[in-house]
Amino acid sequence: MGRGGGTPIESEELKRELESHFVAGQFFLVASGLTTLTKGNYQLGDWDDLTKVLIRAYPQDLVSLVFQDARYLTTITNEMKVRSIEADFMCKVERNGETFILHIEFQKNSDTHMGERTWQYNSATTIVEKMKVYSFVIYLTESGTIDEPPYRTALEGGESIHTFDYQNILLWEMSPEILKQKGLGALLPLLPLTKGAKSARDTVARDMIQGLREAGKDDLLPLGYTVLGLVYKTEDDKQAIRRIIAMFAGKLEDSWYYQEVIEQGRQQGIEQGIEQGIEQGRQQGIEQTLRSMLFRFIETRFPDLLPLARQEAERSTTPVALTAKVDKLLTAKTSEEARQALQES
Incomplete structure (x- = not known):
């Protein structure tokens, strides 16, 4: 076998x-x-723990989910432990001749400070690695209020200090057909979390296996x-x-x-x-x-x-x-x- x-x-x-x-x-x-x-x-x-196992085993599949035309180069997650900051996944990718860092966070529940936390990861990595960093937050299950991008800091008078953009991906709003695409096979364990999966139990289970x-x-x-x-x-x-x-x-x-x-x-x-x-x-x-x-x-x-x-x-x-x-x-x-x-x- x-x-x-x-x-x-x-x-x-x-x-x-x-x-x-x-x-x-x-x-x-x-x-x-x-x-x-x-x-x-x-x-x-x-x-x-589940998502980290997927990441370690098949990083290219995760990269292809957010950037179909990007190629995974190397993981730098373990190198990027700055003080108490430890991101879920960071890797170097190549896309259209440009090399940059892809940063992905996984969230099960809502977090009103998610934008700030993502900004911290992104900024620290940009400074240390001296490379552009693009961030995504993948929400696994629907729960509470989602912290929507961009993240902004400003003075009390309204003067802007920072404006940081990133992207949210809500799995419960994603069509299951996306995860069934060629090249994303390692993400099929997440199929039960996609749109309509709750009411399509048997089909989802069969398609996943x-x-x-x-x-x-x-x-x-x-x-x-x-x-x-x-x-x-x-x-x-x-x-x-x-x-x-x-x-x-x-x-x-x-x-x-x-x-x-x-x-x-x-x-x-x-x-x-x-x-x-x-x-x-x-x-x-x-x-x-x-x-x-x-x-x-x-x-x-x-x-x-x-x-x-x-x-x-x-x-x-x-x-x-x-x-x-x-x-x-x-x-x-x-x-x-x-x-x-x-x-x-």
Whole structure:
């Protein structure tokens, strides 16, 4: 089994992928919202974690959403930690012969200070990088009053000091057809957040799963299942989505992993054994998604290091360790820097 014509997945990796798909499909049955998951120092507690995984895995898809004719060059998010300012996503892009910095913030809820915060990120980056910076704010769910651009500061007498322009993108006003366009496949997990998705549950779920598979982005299925669970929460929703997932992946209840979780709970005499088993499975699903990200990045940028990447990824047994490696790799400019990032503990 391979992804998008890439290197075949080894048996152990395939095992983990099947586990992650199963657990993510069960996720929405035991949580009505994104339950905080704590393992070591890693927490999956909000929508930011979902969007950051998408960004790290497929930055070009996000770039293409806001600028169809722009080409992703390199991520600089981790380099731009100025005091308490830490943006969601910043990267250098090339568009029509011009190189500039693209800045994107993700917001789940309304924030009356969003314009000011975006201006701070933009200004600090402009000063440090000495490059033009273009900012977007992507709102995931409809909630409260949106802080509309431009952001202005002025004296009490009305004299203007700063006028800063940026763009808002409201996913609930975006046609689902936009995310179905070629080149945006990695954004399909966000399909349940688009216009009309609430009343088109079955179509949205099928289109998302089928689209990810056709785009060769099976590694994002766990995230897609999670978003489905966050949007569609009623018992009827759960049963319907469960049937749709089963259509594509076989009945979840027949999974050997599901049976092992139940048996483990019985053997240990834990009344809530299945919930604990699913909790452990979520951890494995997160780890698998991070490993997939790491392999895809290395295969694209430094293919000669792929064997080393597989070896080091197996040694990194927690999401914290894997996330640290991915973050360091994103700043690697040479093969040697990438090698060092992989080998650092």
